Amino acid sequence: MSAFLVEGGNRLTGSVRVHGAKNSVLPILAAAILGEGESVIHNCPDLSDVAASLEILRHLGCKAVREGDTITVDASHLTRCDVPDELMREMRSSVIFLGAILGRMGEATLCTPGGCELGPRPIDLHLAAIRTLGAGIEERGSALHCTGALTGGDIVLSIPSVGATENAMLAAAAADGTTTITNAAREPEIVDLQNFLLAMGAKIRGAGSSVITIEGAGRLHGGEHTVMADRIVAATYLTAVAAAGGDVDVTGCDYAYLSTVTAALAESGCAVKSGRDHIRIRCDGPLKGVRPVRTAPYPGFPTDAQAPLMAALCKGTGTSVFVENIFESRYRHVDELSRMGADIRVEGKVAVVCGVPRLHGAAVKSSDLRGGAALVVAALGAEGRSEITGLHHIDRGYHDLELALRSLGAEIVRTA
Ligand SMILES: CC(=O)N[C@H]1[C@@H](OP(=O)(O)OP(=O)(O)OC[C@H]2O[C@@H](n3ccc(=O)[nH]c3=O)[C@H](O)[C@@H]2O)O[C@H](CO)[C@@H](O)[C@@H]1O
Numbered sequence: 001m002s003a004f005l006v007e008g009g010n011r012l013t014g015s016v017r018v019h020g021a022k023n024s025v026l027p028i029l030a031a032a033i034l035g036e037g038e039s040v041i042h043n044c045p046d047l048s049d050v051a052a053s054l055e056i057l058r059h060l061g062c063k064a065v066r067e068g069d070t071i072t073v074d075a076s077h078l079t080r081c082d083v084p085d086e087l088m089r090e091m092r093s094s095v096i097f098l099g100a101i102l103g104r105m106g107e108a109t110l111c112t113p114g115g116c117e118l119g120p121r122p123i124d125l126h127l128a129a130i131r132t133l134g135a136g137i138e139e140r141g142s143a144l145h146c147t148g149a150l151t152g153g154d155i156v157l158s159i160p161s162v163g164a165t166e167n168a169m170l171a172a173a174a175a176d177g178t179t180t181i182t183n184a185a186r187e188p189e190i191v192d193l194q195n196f197l198l199a200m201g202a203k204i205r206g207a208g209s210s211v212i213t214i215e216g217a218g219r220l221h222g223g224e225h226t227v228m229a230d231r232i233v234a235a236t237y238l239t240a241v242a243a244a245g246g247d248v249d250v251t252g253c254d255y256a257y258l259s260t261v262t263a264a265l266a267e268s269g270c271a272v273k274s275g276r277d278h279i280r281i282r283c284d285g286p287l288k289g290v291r292p293v294r295t296a297p298y299p300g301f302p303t304d305a306q307a308p309l310m311a312a313l314c315k316g317t318g319t320s321v322f323v324e325n326i327f328e329s330r331y332r333h334v335d336e337l338s339r340m341g342a343d344i345r346v347e348g349k350v351a352v353v354c355g356v357p358r359l360h361g362a363a364v365k366s367s368d369l370r371g372g373a374a375l376v377v378a379a380l381g382a383e384g385r386s387e388i389t390g391l392h393h394i395d396r397g398y399h400d401l402e403l404a405l406r407s408l409g410a411e412i413v414r415t416a
């Protein structure tokens with residue numbers, strides 16, 4: 001079983017570039033199915049979730065080739081309309097293939113998706129959205145069989161679900177007629193998906209606002225696109241510097257997407273200075289507690305950055321309160337942080353973190369992607385050696401995390 005061995009206590013210095021966004025490249029790869037031709041997608045991070053998406057594309061009959069960080073998908077001839085259960089269970093994003101396969105083939109067979117264990121993650125809104133576009137859905141246990149020629153419709157989401165918005169966008173791009181998605185998710189990754197669809201010839205507007213309008217454009221062609229930077233990876237690097245101390249320039253990311261995270265770090269005492277496409281963070285002293293951090297849909301504080309920020313604030317002088325509003329069970333990192341000496345109490349959706357003067361290294365286990373990243377952040381600021389297992393979770397969303405951190409002076413190695 002591989003593990004990260006981290007010898008904490010080194011200050012982090014230098015500059016680190018943020019790789020492409022997992023939550024952007026995954027729906028974009030699914031969207032490539034809609035193009036009757038070749039799509040060229042740049043800045044694709046090398047993540048296990050991306051590898052799983054490529055397997056799904058190849059299973060469907062696409063040619064999908066990676067060269068460096070560019071992936072070329074030729075979706076000229078699709079031969080199947082199902083996704084095997086084992087690939088569906090590998091990641092949450094597999095469900096985004098539903099709208100794309102149905103849109104292209106008029107039929108899709110898959111089962112409910114896997115992904116991080118963050119409490120219940122229903123797909124009722126995804127299914128309701130494609131039903132609104134005229135799809136018939138047969139549900140047998142976890143198996144779904146969807147059929148129907150899609151027509152435009154008015155989709156109203158009761159929650160601005162990121163995945164349901166993406167599924168609806170993909171299905172609607174292939175539908176006949178006009179679709180509006182009301183209460184759409186406003187995450188930057190939705191705008192990135194819209195940009196790729198535009199490059200494929202789709203007629204779509206409004207991404208980034210609560211109402212997205214898609215005029216079904218018939219057949220789409222392949223498109224070329226560069227995936228946006230991963231704002232959660234950027235947030236993780238920033239919290240790592242806050243935890244360990246140091247002076248680092250995080251480059252290649254749009255600071256505007258990270259304002260809630262940088263505001264909390266500034267409040268804790270870090271000096272944060274943002275340029276157009278980079279964020280510089282300097283941290284020298286013990287961190288202070290911050291005002292309540294409440295996770296919310298974008299532009300609120302991202303739930304995916306909750307665990308890394310909490311890890312940084314464990315060591316310091318003040319008390320910080322977190323309120324996790326998106327997922328029911330997203331505090332599984334807390335018990336592991338406590339093994340490192342953190343003082344955290346959880347009651348329902350609230351976690352109260354009382355800063356302690358020091359954390360100590362410990363053997364800890366990642367229980368999910370960002371929870372695992374949080375353990376790395378805490379270990380960098382802890383005294384002594386930590387061993388972090390469960391790296392398959394971390395590898396879903398971070399490419400060569402240890403190399404990036406080592407380049408900043410951290411002592412971290414991956415055991416075989
Ligand atoms: C691959 C990807 O982009 N993953 C992101 C996406 O996940 P994902 O798309 O799964 O998250 P959603 O925005 O859909 O989930 C938000 C909330 O809506 C609920 N819900 C969602 C769909 C549904 O049909 N019914 C329902 O009740 C969920 O249980 C959750 O409580 O957005 C999350 C919230 O920003 C992020 O943490 C994930 O990193």
Ligand SMILES: C=C(OP(=O)(O)O)C(=O)O
Binds near residue numbers: 023115116369397
């Ligand atoms: C929860 C996450 O991902 P997913 O939706 O792919 O499980 C995440 O990126 O933090």
